[in-house]
Amino acid sequence: MAAExxxxxxxxxxxxxxxxxxxxxxxxxxTELGFSASDSTLLATAISELxxxxxxxxxxxxxxxxxxxxxxxxxxxxxxxDTGPGIAxxxxxxxxxxxxxxxxxxxxxxxxxxxxxxxxxSKVGQGTTVTVxxxxx
Amino acid sequence: MGIAKTTSDLESLYGEALAQxxxxxxxxALHGAYExxxxxxxxxxxxxxxxxxxxxxxxxxxxxxxxxxEIGARCSAASQFFTECLSPYxxxxxxxxxxxxxxxxxxxxxxxxxxxxxxxxxxxxxQLLVVVYLALAEIAKxxxxxxxxxxxxxxxxxxxVEGHLRELSHELRPTILDDLGxxxxxxxxxxxxxxxxxxxxxVKANLDGRLVPVVEIALYRIIQEALNNAIRHSQAKSVWIQxxxxxxxxxxxxxxxxxxxxxxxxxxxxxxxGLGLIGIQERLSAIGGTLQITSEPGRGTExxxxxxxxxxxxxxxxxxx
Numbered sequence: 001m002a003a004e005x006x007x008x009x010x011x012x013x014x015x016x017x018x019x020x021x022x023x024x025x026x027x028x029x030x031t032e033l034g035f036s037a038s039d040s041t042l043l044a045t046a047i048s049e050l051x052x053x054x055x056x057x058x059x060x061x062x063x064x065x066x067x068x069x070x071x072x073x074x075x076x077x078x079x080x081x082d083t084g085p086g087i088a089x090x091x092x093x094x095x096x097x098x099x100x101x102x103x104x105x106x107x108x109x110x111x112x113x114x115x116x117x118x119x120x121x122s123k124v125g126q127g128t129t130v131t132v133x134x135x136x137x
Numbered sequence: 138m139g140i141a142k143t144t145s146d147l148e149s150l151y152g153e154a155l156a157q158x159x160x161x162x163x164x165x166a167l168h169g170a171y172e173x174x175x176x177x178x179x180x181x182x183x184x185x186x187x188x189x190x191x192x193x194x195x196x197x198x199x200x201x202x203x204x205x206x207e208i209g210a211r212c213s214a215a216s217q218f219f220t221e222c223l224s225p226y227x228x229x230x231x232x233x234x235x236x237x238x239x240x241x242x243x244x245x246x247x248x249x250x251x252x253x254x255x256x257x258x259x260x261x262x263x264q265l266l267v268v269v270y271l272a273l274a275e276i277a278k279x280x281x282x283x284x285x286x287x288x289x290x291x292x293x294x295x296x297x298v299e300g301h302l303r304e305l306s307h308e309l310r311p312t313i314l315d316d317l318g319x320x321x322x323x324x325x326x327x328x329x330x331x332x333x334x335x336x337x338x339x340v341k342a343n344l345d346g347r348l349v350p351v352v353e354i355a356l357y358r359i360i361q362e363a364l365n366n367a368i369r370h371s372q373a374k375s376v377w378i379q380x381x382x383x384x385x386x387x388x389x390x391x392x393x394x395x396x397x398x399x400x401x402x403x404x405x406x407x408x409x410x411g412l413g414l415i416g417i418q419e420r421l422s423a424i425g426g427t428l429q430i431t432s433e434p435g436r437g438t439e440x441x442x443x444x445x446x447x448x449x450x451x452x453x454x455x456x457x458x
Binding site: 048109110 | 225
């Protein structure tokens with residue numbers, strides 16, 4: 001179940017059902033912050049891609065959602081963390097066509113295009129953390 | 138990603154997930170919409186087919202609704218659901234946009250590189266050869282007439298080398314295009330093609346002044362490609378090139394009297410002809426132009442190209458995202 005600590009929502013990701021929870025929490029937060037319906041949908045889609053990656057490649061992990069603010073507008077920060085096998089070549093993983101979903105412009109490269117900021121840290125054998133941020137349009 | 142589905146499989150998946158959403162399925166059902174969209178994309182179901190699928194599902198769910206508020210609620214729920222289903226397509230389309238922008242950039246880089254090589258081949262090698270001629274002439278002064286004759290043979294060979302280098306440089310990037318503009322360059326190209334092949338190429342042009350460089354080079358390359366296609370595939374005897382200026386746009390027609398082809402096949406074949414047309418299309422989309430092909434077997438081929446003169450499109454494409 002999702003845990004909420006100091007405006008932070010953490011959703012453990014072990015199955016497709018958890019992906020739904022993460023989307024739901026992310027969309028809720030975006031709506032609360034005044035995101036348009038289509039921006040909320042794009043955020044939910046990015047969360048789905050990140051959560052999917054956790055389920056497919058690491059088996060388990062978590063998604064942490066947090067409201068962010070810059071000088072003039074609110075945003076949502078999503079941290080997707082796993083302790084899976086990690087990614088040897090991040091550059092390659094972010095290239096379209098590296099994986100089946102990547103060749104369609106989905107997956108990590110796809111998620112990156114739906115958000116405003118994207119950061120990925122990965123160590124082989126230790127896991128991967130992807131942090132994305134989308135500002136209210 | 139799942140296994141590719143047929144449209145009718147997707148239709149029932151879509152219908153089930155939508156019914157679930159209307160029954161209060163909330164996020165789980167929206168997730169289902171996104172999954173159906175993802176599956177449709179992976180199964181190469183077109184966007185229009187997906188819209189048709191949505192439309193027929195919508196008709197079904199509205200059939201049971203009679204009250205105005207009920208119809209309204211179902212419609213807006215269905216629209217939210219459809220948006221979710223389209224989001225993978227949005228993601229994918231952003232990817233294509235990036236890819237097209239990267240292609241344009243690559244094309245520009247290649248064009249610059251070609252220009253650099255053409256310059257090196259023509260100017261730099263040409264200047265070196267001049268020095269060699271002078272040195273040979275100097276040497277020849279001190280030699281017997283017999284030896285002078287042999288030096289002359291060498292000089293003649295070097296003239297041939299220079300000629301080849303000039304040809305090569307022109308093929309790469311005609312300096313005439315940079316110096317004098319599109320029309321003289323196209324006339325020059327037409328003349329060369331007419332001389333080295335059995336194709337008679339005629340050029341008619343009503344263009345005043347210079348165009349922006351990206352438009353000039355794109356049109357030149359397109360005409361070059363079209364002439365190559367005509368030589369390789371059309372069995373044409375004549376080609377007519379017409380360049381006209383409309384307010385704000387350039388219209389270019391390239392017509393031949395060859396064997397023709399079915400335009401759809403020209404694009405889908407992975408053969409050389411297909412690639413040539415795709416290349417032309419790609420160059421045109423980089424500068425916001427359009428291509429219309431009129432051809433049928435036995436009736437010749439006409440490419441009609443329209444390009445905006447100012448070409449703001451090519452620049453704005455590169456700056457987006």
